[in-house]
Amino acid sequence: MQKSVIIVAGGSGKRMGSEIPKQFIELNKRPVLMRTIDKFYAYDAQIEIVVVLPMNLIPIWDRACLEYNFKIKHKVAIGGESRYHSVKSGLFAVTPGSLTAIHDGVRPLVSVETISRCFKVAEEKGNAIPAIQPTESVRAITGTGNRVLQREDVQLIQTPQVFVWEQLENAYEQEFTTEFTDDASVIESYGFRIHLVEGNRENIKITTPTDMIFAKLYFESESSSSE
Amino acid sequence: MQKSVIIVAGGSGKRMGSEIPKQFIELNKRPVLMRTIDKFYAYDAQIEIVVVLPMNLIPIWDRACLEYNFKIKHKVAIGGESRYHSVKSGLFAVTPGSLTAIHDGVRPLVSVETISRCFKVAEEKGNAIPAIQPTESVRAITGTGNRVLQREDVQLIQTPQVFVWEQLENAYEQEFTTEFTDDASVIESYGFRIHLVEGNRENIKITTPTDMIFAKLYFESESSSSE
Numbered sequence: 384m385q386k387s388v389i390i391v392a393g394g395s396g397k398r399m400g401s402e403i404p405k406q407f408i409e410l411n412k413r414p415v416l417m418r419t420i421d422k423f424y425a426y427d428a429q430i431e432i433v434v435v436l437p438m439n440l441i442p443i444w445d446r447a448c449l450e451y452n453f454k455i456k457h458k459v460a461i462g463g464e465s466r467y468h469s470v471k472s473g474l475f476a477v478t479p480g481s482l483t484a485i486h487d488g489v490r491p492l493v494s495v496e497t498i499s500r501c502f503k504v505a506e507e508k509g510n511a512i513p514a515i516q517p518t519e520s521v522r523a524i525t526g527t528g529n530r531v532l533q534r535e536d537v538q539l540i541q542t543p544q545v546f547v548w549e550q551l552e553n554a555y556e557q558e559f560t561t562e563f564t565d566d567a568s569v570i571e572s573y574g575f576r577i578h579l580v581e582g583n584r585e586n587i588k589i590t591t592p593t594d595m596i597f598a599k600l601y602f603e604s605e606s607s608s609s610e
Numbered sequence: 611m612q613k614s615v616i617i618v619a620g621g622s623g624k625r626m627g628s629e630i631p632k633q634f635i636e637l638n639k640r641p642v643l644m645r646t647i648d649k650f651y652a653y654d655a656q657i658e659i660v661v662v663l664p665m666n667l668i669p670i671w672d673r674a675c676l677e678y679n680f681k682i683k684h685k686v687a688i689g690g691e692s693r694y695h696s697v698k699s700g701l702f703a704v705t706p707g708s709l710t711a712i713h714d715g716v717r718p719l720v721s722v723e724t725i726s727r728c729f730k731v732a733e734e735k736g737n738a739i740p741a742i743q744p745t746e747s748v749r750a751i752t753g754t755g756n757r758v759l760q761r762e763d764v765q766l767i768q769t770p771q772v773f774v775w776e777q778l779e780n781a782y783e784q785e786f787t788t789e790f791t792d793d794a795s796v797i798e799s800y801g802f803r804i805h806l807v808e809g810n811r812e813n814i815k816i817t818t819p820t821d822m823i824f825a826k827l828y829f830e831s832e833s834s835s836s837e
Contacts, residue, residue: 514749518817520767520792522741528803529765531795537764538756540747565747568758576755585820590745593812600827 386502387431387481388423388543389473392416392440392488393462404440405589406488407447411602415589416444417453418491418602423484424455426498431481432457434488435473467563471555482506483551484543485566489589492598497583498543504580505545512567513582514538540565541582550575613729614658614708615650615770616700619643619667619715620689631667632816633715634674638829642816643671644680645718645829650711651682653725658708659684661715662700694790698782709733710778711770712793716816719828724810725770731807732772739794740809741765767792768809777802 392406406416413421416434423430436444438461447453460476462469470485477483482505486493497513504511517539521532544566554573563569567577589598619633633643640648643661650657663671665688674680687703689696697712704710709732713720724740731738744766748759771793781800790796794804816825 517744517766518815518821520794522739522765522767522794522804522806523759524763524765529806531791531798532750532764534791536751537759538749538751539744540749564758564761567747567749571758577749579749579756584818585824588745591811594745596831597812597824597827600831601823604823604827 384506385431385478385481386427386429386484387433387477388484388486389433389435389460389470389477390416390419390423390486390488391435391462391466391469391473393435393437393466393469405595407440407443408595410491410599411606413451414447415491415598416488417447417451417455419486419488419493420453420455420457422491422493422495423486423498426495426502431478433460433473433476434458435460435462435469437462465559465563466565467555467559467569470566470569474551474555479552480548482545482547484545486543487588490542490586491589492583492601493541493543493586494583497541497581497586500580501543501545504578505547508578509550509575510544510546510567510570511578511580512544513541513586514579515541515582515584538579540567541586541588542566546570611733612658612705612708613654613656613711614660614704615711615713616660616662616687616697616704617643617646617650617713617715618662618689618693618696618700619646620662620664620693620696632822634667634670635822637718637825638833640678641674642718642825643715644674644678644682646713646715646720647680647682647684649718649720649722650713650725653722653729658705660687660700660703661685662687662689662696664689692786692790693792694782694786694796697793697796701778701782706779707775709772709774711772713770714815717769717813718816719810719825720768720770720813721810724768724808724813727807728770728772731805732774735805736777736802737771737773737794737797738805738807739771740768740813741806742768742809742811765806767794768813768815769793773797 460472501511522529687699728738749756
């Protein structure tokens with residue numbers, strides 16, 4: 384079955400306190416977004432790759448690809464108002480019928496094993512969403528204060544979230560609502576059941592400067608251990 | 611007001627796949643547990659420090675203190691069957707009436723600001739529990755599958771959890787139940803209301819080998835940036 388991945392790289396970098404959008408910040412000499420693409424290419428060199436970028440960043444990405452001599456074949460789609468709209472834009476560039484992953488551009492620490500697990504389960508069950516159990520205690524905020532949740536019952540959701548084409552083409556025809564907090568919630572809202580699979584703990588979404596420090600250190604250590 | 615901290619270091623290292631209990635693994639040339647104690651000493655050199663260790667590790671800790679020339683004054687208490695029992699053992703070594711923090715021995719990345727914030731709020735409100743909002747989407751496991759939770763309503767709980775003496779002396783008289791998943795849950799079970807304060811994102815509980823890699827890299831980078 385044809386496999387595709389939509390890599391959503393819509394962030395503007397505001398939460399990083401950085402002028403450079405975080406998908407362009409270097410991790411051991413290569414931008415975050417290239418590191419992310421590398422992982423899917425390592426999983427399957429034949430995978431169809433669609434990168435979704437805000438319009439104003441597309442020329443910057445094109446130039447970066449030249450500067451870094453980045454040769455992995457990919458299409459570029461224009462990002463939209465929200466995650467939902469960006470994914471929908473990416474879907475137009477995907478070969479119809481593909482088993483399709485949706486992945487955050489700022490998750491370069493995803494493991495090839497996680498990618499492989501998600502595609503495998505999605506092909507069997509219709510979709511696969513990687514998740515990990517928190518190592519922390521968890522509390523829920525309530526109207527009057529807060530209460531403890533059973534940690535075993537809580538899952539932190541990662542990407543890539545992989546879906547068969549039938550689920551995507553139907554669910555992304557729905558009218559947008561702010562309840563679409565991630566890709567799985569769009570699919571779930573249409574009525575499909577969500578299947579969770581094991582993610583990998585280091586597969587963080589680079590959101591804060593601390594996350595970026597961790598990711599930098601991780602890639603530096605990976606490169607020094609392979610020398 | 612007298613301030614105290616009970617540092618619970620009861621882990622046996624099984625989840626790390628390591629022969630060395632994780633509180634003794636070196637982070638940039640000093641064991642995890644010393645790094646953790648350093649943070650409370652940096653917050654307040656007058657703080658009373660009680661370290662709770664399993665009986666069989668106490669001679670190893672004593673020898674490590676000599677080997678590393680570790681001079682920060684502290685008492686040692688013997689750990690129990692569960693977290694609850696270890697904390698209770700630590701409480702016997704604390705000066706009665708203290709504003710008392712309970713902290714995980716394997717959280718050396720707590721910031722002095724977080725410690726300070728917790729003591730300050732606990733003095734005003736009776737207790738303070740540091741927490742952060744997850745950066746991930748969150749799902750709850752249900753009887754029939756899973757469902758999305760509103761991320762804004764979920765908090766990941768850290769330590770130090772700080773309490774006024776009255777709350778500790780009453781709550782730790784309760785009979786033990788397996789519902790005591792952390793220190794706050796013991797206090798809450800007695801009927802006190804829990805106050806959440808902002809933690810710091812890098813304040814991870816070192817649980818897996820990946821966490822240890824992050825913590826090592828963090829301390830190495832901290833030391834190289836201060837040279």
